[in-house]
Amino acid sequence: MLTRPYRRISIPIAVLAAVGALLAQNKDRPWMNPALAPEERAELALKQMTLDEKIALLHGNGMAHVPNWQMPLTALTNGGAGYVEGVKRLGIAPIVMVDAAYGVRDSGANGRYSTAMPSVLAAASSWDVESACEYGETIGREIRAQGFNMTLGGGVNLTREPRNGRTFEYAGEDPLLAGTVVGHTMKCLQAQHAIGEVKHYAVNDQETGRNVVNAVISKRAMQESDLLAFHIAISIGNPGAVMCSYNRVNGDFACENPYLLQDVLKKQWGFKGFVLSDWAGTHSTEKASAAGLDQEQPMAAHFGPKLKEAVEAGRVPLSEIDDHARRVLYALFLSGAADDPPQKSVVDVERGLEAARRIEEKGIVLLKNDRAVLPIVASRVKRIAVIGGHADVGMISGGGSAQVDPPGGNAIMPPGKGATRWMQPVWFPTSPLKALRAKLPNAKIDFDAGADPKAAATLAKGADLAIVFAYQWQSEGMDLPNLALAGNQNELIEQVAAANPRTVVVLESGSAVTMPWLGKVAGVVEAWYAGSAGHRALANILVGETNPSGKLAMTFPASEADLPHPVIATLAAKDMWKGPVPGSAAEKYAVNYDEGAKVGYKWYEAERKQPLFAFGFGLSYTTFSYSGLTVDPAAKTARFTLTNTGKREGTEIAQVYARLPKGSDESFKRLAGWARVTLRPGESHSVTVTIDERVLRTFDEASEKWNLAAGTYEILAGPSSDRTPLAGSLAIR
Ligand code: BGC
Numbered sequence: 001m002l003t004r005p006y007r008r009i010s011i012p013i014a015v016l017a018a019v020g021a022l023l024a025q026n027k028d029r030p031w032m033n034p035a036l037a038p039e040e041r042a043e044l045a046l047k048q049m050t051l052d053e054k055i056a057l058l059h060g061n062g063m064a065h066v067p068n069w070q071m072p073l074t075a076l077t078n079g080g081a082g083y084v085e086g087v088k089r090l091g092i093a094p095i096v097m098v099d100a101a102y103g104v105r106d107s108g109a110n111g112r113y114s115t116a117m118p119s120v121l122a123a124a125s126s127w128d129v130e131s132a133c134e135y136g137e138t139i140g141r142e143i144r145a146q147g148f149n150m151t152l153g154g155g156v157n158l159t160r161e162p163r164n165g166r167t168f169e170y171a172g173e174d175p176l177l178a179g180t181v182v183g184h185t186m187k188c189l190q191a192q193h194a195i196g197e198v199k200h201y202a203v204n205d206q207e208t209g210r211n212v213v214n215a216v217i218s219k220r221a222m223q224e225s226d227l228l229a230f231h232i233a234i235s236i237g238n239p240g241a242v243m244c245s246y247n248r249v250n251g252d253f254a255c256e257n258p259y260l261l262q263d264v265l266k267k268q269w270g271f272k273g274f275v276l277s278d279w280a281g282t283h284s285t286e287k288a289s290a291a292g293l294d295q296e297q298p299m300a301a302h303f304g305p306k307l308k309e310a311v312e313a314g315r316v317p318l319s320e321i322d323d324h325a326r327r328v329l330y331a332l333f334l335s336g337a338a339d340d341p342p343q344k345s346v347v348d349v350e351r352g353l354e355a356a357r358r359i360e361e362k363g364i365v366l367l368k369n370d371r372a373v374l375p376i377v378a379s380r381v382k383r384i385a386v387i388g389g390h391a392d393v394g395m396i397s398g399g400g401s402a403q404v405d406p407p408g409g410n411a412i413m414p415p416g417k418g419a420t421r422w423m424q425p426v427w428f429p430t431s432p433l434k435a436l437r438a439k440l441p442n443a444k445i446d447f448d449a450g451a452d453p454k455a456a457a458t459l460a461k462g463a464d465l466a467i468v469f470a471y472q473w474q475s476e477g478m479d480l481p482n483l484a485l486a487g488n489q490n491e492l493i494e495q496v497a498a499a500n501p502r503t504v505v506v507l508e509s510g511s512a513v514t515m516p517w518l519g520k521v522a523g524v525v526e527a528w529y530a531g532s533a534g535h536r537a538l539a540n541i542l543v544g545e546t547n548p549s550g551k552l553a554m555t556f557p558a559s560e561a562d563l564p565h566p567v568i569a570t571l572a573a574k575d576m577w578k579g580p581v582p583g584s585a586a587e588k589y590a591v592n593y594d595e596g597a598k599v600g601y602k603w604y605e606a607e608r609k610q611p612l613f614a615f616g617f618g619l620s621y622t623t624f625s626y627s628g629l630t631v632d633p634a635a636k637t638a639r640f641t642l643t644n645t646g647k648r649e650g651t652e653i654a655q656v657y658a659r660l661p662k663g664s665d666e667s668f669k670r671l672a673g674w675a676r677v678t679l680r681p682g683e684s685h686s687v688t689v690t691i692d693e694r695v696l697r698t699f700d701e702a703s704e705k706w707n708l709a710a711g712t713y714e715i716l717a718g719p720s721s722d723r724t725p726l727a728g729s730l731a732i733r
């Protein structure tokens with residue numbers, strides 16, 4: 001028998017000394033013991049803290065890139081959006097925050113690199129929990145590699161208003177789908193030891209007048225729609241933080257709204273983390289503190305010296321300060337950010353790109369495919385005309401605080417502007433033209449920029465296939481005037497389609513788009529804001545290496561006239577960005593959400609309006625059939641058979657909806673669950689979907705309680721919200 005020579009493992013003295021010192025130190029700092037529960041650690045640390053140390057946890061210290069928001073410690077923000085001093089004396093780490101809605105913001109400005117994931121709406125259109133997790137994990141890794149320990153991501157506002165400039169940052173119109181996607185994103189992000197967050201709490205559904213607008217909505221409607229999405233996201237993701245929004249809700253600003261913050265978030269839902277204000281969304285000291293705001297960002301106008309003075313004068317009880325500080329400490333311990341300081345490092349670029357590609361491939365939605373115009377069959381399609389959308393250089397991204405900087409800068413630099421900054425369309429250097437040429441080396445692929453629709457049509461005429469790239473740019477800080485493609489894009493598509501019946505439109509949009517040309521084109525592919533590897537994902541879909549499987553997470557209306565608010569609630573331009581207005585004037589700025597919980601598909605069904613494309617809709621290169629629904633009342637599950645009736649392997653997102661029992665006042669169905677199932681050609685599978693009880697309940701305003709009404713619930717299953725071929729029932733006693 002061979003024996004291995006005994007090898008002595010030598011540990012450098014310095015390392016031993018450091019570990020020893022740490023252990024000794026932590027012996028005196030029991031709150032730094034990771035074996036204890038975060039609640040216990042927070043309590044232990046809090047007991048040691050002075051009033052000044054507590055207050056230091058309750059406000060920001062400026063924002064690096066905003067000249068008006070500089071404070072003495074702003075330099076410590078690491079180029080991010082916010083910085084909260086820790087408690088050095090007690091070994092409590094500072095919180096270094098960065099915007100990271102679809103990737104880490106401001107990386108270019110800081111000389112770093114970030115992966116742009118597809119938009120959150122694209123990820124939601126995958127209906128895929130694993131993708132959501134990978135989304136969060138990738139961003140979490142990059143947050144830490146850039147030296148941050150908290151995200152300002154996790155947007156989960158429902159798409160009430162599709163013209164909202166931030167639609168791309170959110171996960172669509174259904175509370176169960178949006179809450180599930182964002183919940184899993186945050187769960188996996190926070191697992192990287194960065195504090196997770198959800199925002200913008202709540203009913204922050206348009207950018208127009210966001211600092212003054214008063215969202216008026218009944219408690220029941222709000223609980224069953226917008227707030228339910230938050231609750232589901234929070235219960236899955238358990239994030240350390242919630243960001244309250246700029247707007248008022250039923251009179252009070254969201255960041256000093258006792259109903260939203262104390263009653264619902266902290267009491268009804270038992271949220272133990274901290275609430276931070278949106279940037280400059282804090283409006284008072286005593287009112288906000290009592291209402292449940294824990295931390296002002298990014299400054300200390302209300303929660304700095306003024307808060308201390310209010311405590312000393314007895315206007316704010318110390319117990320309130322303790323509650324705020326305890327919550328901030330809890331988030332640091334819960335996430336692991338307190339124990340595992342981020343180390344700046346080079347991110348794994350390839351790993352990020354692969355994740356971005358995979359998720360985009362699952363999120364792309366095939367909306368139309370007449371005469372099987374797609375996928376492109378290389379042996380038959382020899383000449384392709386690629387037209388418009390700057391497809392020769394790149395793909396567009398979403399703007400505002402979510403903006404991720406492309407490596408090398410904006411692929412289309414607007415004349416006279418240097419950097420890729422606020423309120424300016426940013427194009428990633430991800431050319432779909434180049435990606436297609438790489439996939440189809442034997443095809444002749446020509447490009448026309450589309451400036452002159454006639455010239456583009458001439459090119460299309462001689463081709464076997466025309467692909468028009470069209471885009472819709474969205475950004476925080478503005479709403480879309482309408483859902484039409486801007487500029488000459490509709491005209492361009494019309495003319496190209498008239499010249500070549502085999503025309504496919506690829507949309508790069510942040511929200512729904514109206515399509516006056518829909519009847520004239522053969523195919524439509526919704527690619528959303530596609531992220532750093534969007535061109536590769538799209539090319540894989542177009543040539544059929546990947547079979548599309550995404551389904552719309554939001555309704556595409558036929559026209560703006562069908563929306564609950566045909567005209568977006570606008571304010572006088574001079575009022576748009578004005579600061580807080582006194583209470584009585586808030587009336588003037590009200591948006592009345594009379595449609596209540598009828599958000600998206602619920603509205604269209606209740607109002608009997610036919611959308612252009614329904615929530616949950618999306619095609620595949622194969623086909624599926626549904627049969628044999630049975631409902632198990634004990635397990636609350638729906639079971640049915642799904643068969644791949646086509647010739648290719650494909651993935652179907654099978655959806656289950658529920659209707660409340662007769663006697664309820666509701667004229668729409670609610671998404672109750674879904675399954676993502678991959679089947680080979682001809683294969684059948686028995687699919688079991690759990691009916692989520694949270695979406696069956698109704699909220700009673702008088703008692704502030706949820707009811708699960710007894711009665712017979714209709715259970716429906718099918719491929720989209722407007723096509724549910726299977727029906728069954730669920731009796732609840
Ligand atoms: C946005 C937030 C963002 C913050 C910090 C605000 O304008 O509404 O979503 O996290 O700025 O950049």
